[in-house]
Amino acid sequence: MRPSPPLTHAPRRLVNIAVLLAGLALTSAAPAQQLEVVASGFERPLSITHAGDGSDRLFVLEQRGTVRVLSAERHLEDDFFLDLRDRTRAQGERGMLGLAFHPDFAANGRLFVHYTDHIGTSTLSELRSADRASVDAATERVVLTQSQPFANHNGGQIAFGPDGYLYLALGDGGSGGDPARVGQDLGTWLGTLLRIDVDRAAPYEVPADNPFVATEGARPEIWAYGLRNPWRFSFDDDTGDLWIADVGQSAVEEVNVQPADSSGGENYGWRVMEGDRCFDPRQGCPTDGLVLPVIAYTHASGWGRSITGGYLYRGDDVPALHGAYVFGDFVSGRIFVAEGSGTQWQARPLLDAGFGISTFGQDEGRELYIADYGGGRVLRFVD
16 A cells, blocks of 8 residues: 655745856865865775774764774774675665764663665664674674665665664665655665664664654654665754755755754655655645745756755864754865854855765764765864
8 A cells, every 4th residue: 555645744945046146266176285184994984983882983884884993093994894895785876874873882882773685675773782892794684675676776875863763764765766655654674764763672763753653554663754765864963853865866956954853754756856845746735734945056057966964063173164964066076165053044165175975974973074986085174
């Protein structure tokens, strides 16, 4: 059964970056020395995170199925922290895609990974580290799986929210144009953001306040839907707001914001809309109940063609960025900054990194890092 999704959320104001681009020269962006190389030698890095255990280590996930460690002194350790190459298919948009440490990792040694297996199935698994220095792959326990009809748009990000629940982003299953029309289908996990409780039951429990637990035919794990390929999302450390960057089809890239006090259930529009534009139908599409992005940029603007979501900067090293949302584009290698509040944000170019931006990340001090996918480097933002 494919239930008709409820339309309960009013549209939000959209700031179109294509308009803001007028009069802005990309060559006048901030100087490149705002990025400083921290370490190199990685194999297609896709995620940067910390364990929240007071060690000040950085953990860098590699697409091939490995996790490597940068020490507190930012020395790249020789040994893998985790190696799942024997069960991961790393090809195209597939591979090891997400890594999240349990909020009590220092005490319980639990961590979670999201990867595509050898037959292309999206897999969310829990593992445990006995000594917090490495992880035995034999401890893997599969939490959930999702078959994928195509090899792209698998989503990727996993993260614990301020509520202690684990969030998982899944794309629409791939190909192009959402051929199975899953974006508006609450009967599938594809094209959604999931929210689950991994503490109260094994492998997980659905939180009682998830928005669709009482909706007939809906998957109760769904927290939000109408997403095409939410490659990277993040929670603002100060406010708890959720920022979701959704990769566009052929015209528009977008960033959506879910306020911390949301009860979930937002419909972000795909495939009715691509960003701020009608997609199906091309004109006169119904927008009632859709939550529109707070930031969008068109491919025609020259800003790029594949958004990589970032973070609200809350660190101390770069005061000029404090409170701004920093994000980038994988194809163009450009980095942007958006400033504002609520649903009114204005974006501008920050710098041209000159490489494929696969992810942003934070350390325990909330300083901001970025990964050079093709060059195998991790860099940090400096003043």
